[in-house]
Amino acid sequence: MVKIDPNRLMGDLKRLRSFGATGPGVVRLSLSPVDLAAREWLAARMTEAGLDARIDGVGTVFGRSRNSGPALLIGSHTDTQPTGGWLDGAMGVMYGLEIARALAENDATRHLAVDVASWIDEEGTFSGLLGSRSFVGDAVDESIRGATNRQGERLEDVLKAAGLAGRPRARFEAGRQVAYLEPHIEQGGRLEAIGKSIGVVTTIVGLREARLRFTGQRNHAGTTPMAIRRDAGAALVAFIARMNDAFKQLADADTVWTVGRINLDPGSMSVVPGAADMYLQFRDANTARLQAMDQRLAELVRDFNVQNAAQNAVSVELQTIDEPIEPVSMDATLAEHIARAAEALAPGQWLRMPSGAAHDAQVIARCMPACMMFVPSIGGVSHDFIEDTAEEHIVLGCQVAATAAASMLLEASAKRS
Amino acid sequence: MVKIDPNRLMGDLKRLRSFGATGPGVVRLSLSPVDLAAREWLAARMTEAGLDARIDGVGTVFGRSRNSGPALLIGSHTDTQPTGGWLDGAMGVMYGLEIARALAENDATRHLAVDVASWIDEEGTFSGLLGSRSFVGDAVDESIRGATNRQGERLEDVLKAAGLAGRPRARFEAGRQVAYLEPHIEQGGRLEAIGKSIGVVTTIVGLREARLRFTGQRNHAGTTPMAIRRDAGAALVAFIARMNDAFKQLADADTVWTVGRINLDPGSMSVVPGAADMYLQFRDANTARLQAMDQRLAELVRDFNVQNAAQNAVSVELQTIDEPIEPVSMDATLAEHIARAAEALAPGQWLRMPSGAAHDAQVIARCMPACMMFVPSIGGVSHDFIEDTAEEHIVLGCQVAATAAASMLLEASAKRS
Structure with a gap:
């Protein structure tokens, strides 16, 4: 079975936290100097893991596996709210990196392709969910033109100053990426309230x-x-x-x-x-x-x-005020892979639940089957410096995600051959 | 019977309105240049009416009758809210001036003493009800020291710049002033709603x-x-x-x-x-x-x-937030004079009612019997540029106030002799 390395995972999470650390929380707004530094670090870390990594034309960090598909895309975001927690988004990206490494270290899975993404601006410093929208082919140039942050800086200028404007943008590769997995902290108090460790997401509300x-x-x-x-x-x-x-x-x-x-x-x-x-x-x-x-x-x-x-x-x-946003169902087959992994690793300690928060997965779901899984947030708190998750839950969540990822990819490979 | 001059009254009201006129409303904040100009004009107009008029050390315009007492003090205020109406306060002061003139023109009343006051800063640009509080002997120097307007100008500096600091302040003269009358617009919609023309105030809430x-x-x-x-x-x-x-x-x-x-x-x-x-x-x-x-x-x-x-x-x-403010009863005997005048001039067209708004009368009532009367506000609107009262109500109100004033003073003179 695929084994993640808890020390390596926690080490990377803590290193990422150091970019913008503010007390127990993090201030790492999209495309701020500290966010750009974190993206450079992340791209380097992906390269060390054997991925073909680059920062794309909108700021998304994309690490493409050198293996041929079918590929599983694992992603989330490393930007934060103005008073952000250290795991919101960051954890899912670090899971992706750790899972890519863990699969590569196991003979039974080293041939499998895991692509990893840190989507730019999920939190909407300039334009919410920008990276995932760009990836699925939305006409984001319109969003970019009008976008400013609270300080009035124009996104176009910021991208230019960072040397990103004009770079190619990561795009969905039909035929390669067959599934999207986004692990995330729950951001609510439901798992904690009933003493469960893993949430398998049915729907994004x-x-x-x-x-x-x-x-x-x-x-x-x-x-x-x-x-x-x-x-x-x-x-x-x-x-x-x-x-x-x-x-x-x-x-x-x-x-x-x-x-x-x-x-x-x-x-x-x-x-x-x-x-x-x-x-x-x-x-x-x-x-x-x-x-x-x-x-x-x-x-x-x-x-x-x-x-x-x-x-x-x-x-x-x-x-x-805005266009209505309709619920997005997560793919039931992918969810079943997560549920099986959770039941194997933490019997009876998981449940199916909706996501009350918006996530990049609702955008990515427009071009491929997508799924999400949650780990508990202490006190249900997020978007606050004190947001946190017990280390045992972080580690368990990554092991569940890795197990599910291997299972999804093995099934996809079996289908294709 | 004492007869007021409607044209003279309306002319003075309109002239006063021209100081700070803004559309149909007035912006004449306490001690602003336009308010000071209005005070100079008012003092001159009082002097023409035979009163011994001056602007006192806090900005109150006080016109003292040259007749010996007992005196009736008629007053209100000529400062306005930031978006003020033309009659709020101004009408009561102009009534006082017109009543002083009307009594002086009538053989039966020419010996009677009417003092007229325009109390400074009723509206609280710097410190609410300042003029009346100074008149009754409150320690207003404390209020003055800390007071600033919204632009941060200090009241002390403004009084100095206007040449008022150090001037004597008008004070209650025990043995002379025996009653206070404050005519005012209703500022509510009750009189209009039931088709009445005069409100005789029982209490200030x-x-x-x-x-x-x-x-x-x-x-x-x-x-x-x-x-x-x-x-x-x-x-x-x-x-x-x-x-x-x-x-x-x-x-x-x-x-x-x-x-x-x-x-x-x-x-x-x-x-x-x-x-x-x-x-x-x-x-x-x-x-x-x-x-x-x-x-x-x-x-x-x-x-x-x-x-x-x-x-x-x-x-x-x-x-x-603040100290509780207790209700202040108006003097029942004085109110009866107003009620009789109203019944004589507008039979059945008046009623007794509380004042829901604060007025200088609640302060003056601490040193002598005080009373108030209202005329209807169109649509119940005040503290707004569109505040207004029908001219027939303005004129009727002044005639009622003049009749009541004569009756109060004749009774007081009879008692004293």
Whole structure:
């Protein structure tokens, strides 16, 4: 059986962490100097592992196996959030590197091809999921042209300054890459809460984002009796209560919805709010449920306006913010390889679950079968300096991924021959 | 009977409006160049009316009658909000000036003393109600020392630059001024809603302000199941619903409460809020009811924390922002003079009502009997450029105030002799 080297894996993870280390966390924003240095290091480490490694025209580090296909592509991202954890993305890339090495060290698997990718800008410093979108053939030049980071630096300029502009971009090689595996930290608290070690991802949830704008009448908070107020803030609060009740009727245990932001205008203690905005996001693994929630939300808005028009009170307008993102199913056959490996290495310690977060895998799934696996996040925390995973889970996860990877590739080779 | 001159009144109001006119509204912030120019004009106009007029050491324009007492003091303010209406405060001062002239033109009342004041900074550009507080003998030097406007200009420097620092300050003259009358626009929509023309103020409401801070756990909005969230924003919304129910039980038709501002932290669509603040204000004319609301709010906070401690969920902390302001009763005898004048001039067209807004009268009431009267605000709007009052109401209000003023002074003179 393929054996990963826990010390080598942990050593590489810690070395990668040193690029941008900030307390227990990491600040390694896409294409920042420290991120570029980490990419150079990663490419060199891939080369040492026998891969043909390069940084491509958008910044993705791509290590191509020198073996002929069928190839398994293992990837994730090494960029971080502004206050990032050390494993978010990084762990999956280091798994890929370690698995490429481990397969090469085993007589039964040394002929197999593992390509490894660190997709640029998964976290959206400039343009989210840029590397994977470029890989699958999206017209990313449009995304690149308009993109700036929070400091206003233009992505085009940054790519030029880094010497990347004009380089070839890694692209999907049909006929070679037959499957994509993305190992990742869970970023939620479910595995920990029920004491499991491995999550086999069934679906990456779909997502809706909307702004609801309530319009009433700004007025003096002392002289305007409650009975004649048109308080946009009070209407917003009442609407959320109704929405919560309605969504609870439609939800299952995995459905989530969040009001992440509320603005009352003008935001003064002495003024009845004349306008109020709420920013709503909801996610679910089931397209039909998302559509039912879309529809229910539209009905709530319509009902609210009908009821309030009668009283000349507050009106509400629903504004969608981005295109809806539909759920993406992970490939069931690939998931079965992971499940078998998990059951062999940690019997009863794994479960199937959706991914509540977005990942490059949802993009890559557009050109080949894709799968994901999770290890537990301590306290369910991510996008925070204190994000962490127990070392035993990191090591176990890599061994499960390596075992599954070998099994996927052996099956693919058997099919092809 | 005393007769005011509508044309003279409206002419003066329009002339005063020209200082800082901005569209239909006025921007005349305390001690700004245009406000100082308006004060010079007002003092000159008082002098023409036979008053001994000066701008005092804090900026209050004080026109003292040359007649001996007992004197009626009529006042309000000529400074405005950053986006002020043309009548808020200004109307009451112009009423005072017109009433002083009207009484002097009538043989039966020419011996009566009307002092007129435009109190500085009622609106709190530097320090709210400064002029009236100085007049009643508050230690305002402390307020002055720390006070700056939004541009960071220090009040001390502004008073010096205007040549006012060191001038004597107008002070209450016990034995002379026996009553205070402040006519004002309603700033609410009640008179208009029921088709009345004059409000006789019974009480200036008391006020409480508090911040409620909810503390939960910031988390990923996609990967954190609803069941294990500690969503501070959702807790805030649920709390407001309970508070609304509880306050409705305690309220009468005049009780008001307002959540004017809500902040969710970090305020991102993809993050479950880990903290949430709401800013609450409530007002009522009845001290016992305010205290009952204080107590109910504290109970709601305690109950909320007890319930949530059990679930290790969200906690809430109640922080008071300013000292409580207690309701101030207007003098019933003075109010009766206004009511009689209103009934004589506009039978059935007036009502008794509380003032939901703060006014200089609540300060002046500390040294002498005080009263207020309102005229309707169109659409209930104030603190906005479009604030307005029908000319017929402006004129009627001044005639009612003049009639009441004469009646108050004649009664006071009769008592003294």
